[in-house]
Amino acid sequence: MTTEEVYLHPEDYDLELADRDVHDLPFWISVMHAEKPRSVLEVGCGTGRLTVPLARDGANQRYLVSGIDPEQPMLERAMSRRSRLPADVRDALSLFQGDIRTVRLQTTFDVVLMPYGAAHHLLTLDDQLTAWRNARRHLREGGLFALDVDAPNMGVLHRLMKGTPRHRDLDAVIPSGRKLQRTVASRYSPSTQRAVHDYRYHATDPDGTQRCYTSTFEMHVYFPRELELLCLATGLRCERLLGSYEGAAFDDRSAQMILMARAC
Numbered sequence: 001m002t003t004e005e006v007y008l009h010p011e012d013y014d015l016e017l018a019d020r021d022v023h024d025l026p027f028w029i030s031v032m033h034a035e036k037p038r039s040v041l042e043v044g045c046g047t048g049r050l051t052v053p054l055a056r057d058g059a060n061q062r063y064l065v066s067g068i069d070p071e072q073p074m075l076e077r078a079m080s081r082r083s084r085l086p087a088d089v090r091d092a093l094s095l096f097q098g099d100i101r102t103v104r105l106q107t108t109f110d111v112v113l114m115p116y117g118a119a120h121h122l123l124t125l126d127d128q129l130t131a132w133r134n135a136r137r138h139l140r141e142g143g144l145f146a147l148d149v150d151a152p153n154m155g156v157l158h159r160l161m162k163g164t165p166r167h168r169d170l171d172a173v174i175p176s177g178r179k180l181q182r183t184v185a186s187r188y189s190p191s192t193q194r195a196v197h198d199y200r201y202h203a204t205d206p207d208g209t210q211r212c213y214t215s216t217f218e219m220h221v222y223f224p225r226e227l228e229l230l231c232l233a234t235g236l237r238c239e240r241l242l243g244s245y246e247g248a249a250f251d252d253r254s255a256q257m258i259l260m261a262r263a264c
């Protein structure tokens with residue numbers, strides 16, 4: 001299964017993320033400090049952007065981190081990062097190939113985390129229910145299921161309904177001389193709650209080698225009540241819905257929806 005072509009180019013994924021101002025890590029670390037878990041599962045761990053610093057924190061705070069991802073190239077990059085870690089951090093981190101809809105790890109966790117929009121990849125109600133149920137199955141009683149997705153912005157979605165013209169949304173260079181440029185054209189269908197972002201990547205290596213490819217990101221657009229209902233249907237209780245990584249409650253201006261739910 002390949003959800004997005006860019007996941008076959010994990011070095012581009014990391015460069016793209018480095019160019020964005022994503023500041024979710026301190027929030028997730030603070031969640032761990034409040035929860036004091038012994039074990040954490042990160043669903044959709046990708047290249048280990050969050051997984052590795054969480055494992056570093058886990059080595060200090062005495063919790064173990066496991067990460068799953070269906071995409072072999074992303075996971076290989078996470079594994080390579082893991083191999084360069086000090087032994088105590090490496091020992092606190094396990095990585096597996098797996099899809100949250102089907103994976104069966106023979107253990108339960110205190111926290112199951114599905115960060116940075118991984119849940120947008122679950123396109124159908126059946127996918128979502130299956131994923132939520134399986135996350136619940138991997139939680140101990142009272143454990144925390146937490147995820148973040150983009151909040152639905154009606155202004156943006158309205159523009160996307162007409163289809164946005166192709167435009168450049170990324171132009172990044174790293175000190176090694178690697179360049180990554182990207183253009184995107186997007187559209188949104190309200191009847192299916194699906195946004196489709198049609199990306200075109202143009203990567204230039206320091207030796208001048210160029211690679212161009214397209215990567216289509218089909219994302220389910222969640223609405224707040226939907227997150228609550230998915231929890232209600234799968235043995236989870238929505239405890240809090242936050243609207244930012246600073247911990248503000250979700251409101252009309254929030255850019256994110258951060259779901260914190262308990263296994264009950």
Ligand SMILES: C[S@@+](CC[C@H](N)C(=O)[O-])C[C@H]1O[C@@H](n2cnc3c(N)ncnc32)[C@H](O)[C@@H]1O
Pocket residue numbers: 003007017043044045046047048049050068069070071074098099100101115116117118121122
């Ligand atoms: C936006 S990336 C986030 C990666 C990483 N957590 C981060 O913060 O950089 C979403 C990840 O979810 C993974 N993913 C997509 N569908 C999935 C599924 N059904 N089960 C588990 N992971 C999935 C993708 O392969 C991708 O690595």
